[in-house]
Structure formats: C-alpha cells, structure tokens
Amino acid sequence: MVDTTPFDSLDTPTGSGIDPQALFAQAQERAEQAREARERLAEVVGAAQSDDGLLTAKANGSGLQELVIDPKAMRKPSVDLAEEIVALSRAAREDWEQKRRELMDDLDIDAPQVDMAAAMGQLRELSQAFSRGSAEVQDVVERFQRQSQQR
Missing domain, CATH: 3.30.1310.10 (Nucleoid-associated protein YbaB-like domain)
Incomplete structure (x- = not known):
C-alpha cells in the first residue's frame, strides 16, 4: 500500500483571480x-x-x-x-x-x-501559480522517494 499523505498538503493555486475552468470554457x-x-x-x-x-x-x-x-x-x-x-x-x-x-x-x-497589460499580468500570475504548484509537487515526490528509501 502506497502512503499518499504527502499529497494531502498540495493546494490548488488560489487567490490568483484566474478561473482555469472559465478560461477553458471561453477558449x-x-x-x-x-x-x-x-x-x-x-x-x-x-x-x-x-x-x-x-x-x-x-x-x-x-x-x-x-x-x-x-x-x-x-x-x-x-x-x-x-x-x-x-x-x-x-x-x-x-x-x-x-x-x-x-x-x-x-x-x-x-x-x-484586449488590455495587454492586464492579460500579461494574468499570464504572470498563472505562471507563478503553476510554478508554485510544480515546486510543491516536486517537494512531495522527493519526500515520497526519501520515505521509500528509508523503508
């Protein structure tokens, strides 16, 4: 059985003001x-x-x-x-x-x-949120690997 508790701490990026579902629907x-x-x-x-x-x-x-x-x-x-x-x-x-x-x-x-300044700001926010999420996933993977090696 695989321990999934490290993944419980992952958060969906919030506060970015960007709704990915709405963007997808609009696209x-x-x-x-x-x-x-x-x-x-x-x-x-x-x-x-x-x-x-x-x-x-x-x-x-x-x-x-x-x-x-x-x-x-x-x-x-x-x-x-x-x-x-x-x-x-x-x-x-x-x-x-x-x-x-x-x-x-x-x-x-x-x-x-298109308000290019606003669009670029949203793109930066989305990129930062993605980067934070990627870093969190990488941390979780590394913790999982360390835990697996200790067993």
Missing part, C-alpha cells in the same frame, strides 16, 4: 465560433459581370475561381479583353471581401479588444 466557445466562421466563409463567393454580360468572374479568399467568357467577347481586341478580365477579377475579389466583412459582422466576430 472552447471561441474555437467553436472560429470553426463556424471558417465553414461559412468557405461558402462565400464574390462575383462580378461585365457591363455587356459577356464576362463573368467568381472569386473567394484564394483568388479567382471561375472565369466565363462568352465566345462573342473574343471579338474584342485582346488588350481590351485582357484589361476587362483583370478589372473583373479585381471586382469579384472586392465583392468577396465585402461579403466576408458582412459575414464577420453577422457572426459578431471582431478583433477582440
């Missing part, structure tokens, strides 16, 4: 929000069409995904057609960017406003 919630945002963002497509309807472009976060050229558009001078394709690609990408911003607003996802 899980933010991860779920990020997953949902990624899924919905993958469905967003920006589109643009030329004034004459002969060219259509679709884009997403990776860039141009589709370009449809009506055969009638091939009658245009190649320089004009190339310029129109570049402008249309840009317009489709801008449309995607606008839809992305709207989606982020709908999901109420914003760059979090």
Whole structure:
C-alpha cells in the first residue's frame, strides 16, 4: 500500500483571480465560433459581370475561381479583353471581401479588444501559480522517494 499523505498538503493555486475552468470554457466557445466562421466563409463567393454580360468572374479568399467568357467577347481586341478580365477579377475579389466583412459582422466576430497589460499580468500570475504548484509537487515526490528509501 502506497502512503499518499504527502499529497494531502498540495493546494490548488488560489487567490490568483484566474478561473482555469472559465478560461477553458471561453477558449472552447471561441474555437467553436472560429470553426463556424471558417465553414461559412468557405461558402462565400464574390462575383462580378461585365457591363455587356459577356464576362463573368467568381472569386473567394484564394483568388479567382471561375472565369466565363462568352465566345462573342473574343471579338474584342485582346488588350481590351485582357484589361476587362483583370478589372473583373479585381471586382469579384472586392465583392468577396465585402461579403466576408458582412459575414464577420453577422457572426459578431471582431478583433477582440484586449488590455495587454492586464492579460500579461494574468499570464504572470498563472505562471507563478503553476510554478508554485510544480515546486510543491516536486517537494512531495522527493519526500515520497526519501520515505521509500528509508523503508
């Protein structure tokens, strides 16, 4: 039978003002929000069409995904057609960017406003609490080893 009394003196770090359970729950919630945002963002497509309807472009976060050229558009001078394709690609990408911003607003996802000084203070407190806990565990292990060797 193993003597566990040395472990009875271990305390959970308290007084740090940090609730690990709450931090974990908050992290899980933010991860779920990020997953949902990624899924919905993958469905967003920006589109643009030329004034004459002969060219259509679709884009997403990776860039141009589709370009449809009506055969009638091939009658245009190649320089004009190339310029129109570049402008249309840009317009489709801008449309995607606008839809992305709207989606982020709908999901109420914003760059979090973080008080970095407070966050760093909490991180230091957590680190100190962890260090104290680690030192206590190390002390208990060493006491246990000494007790085991004496027997």
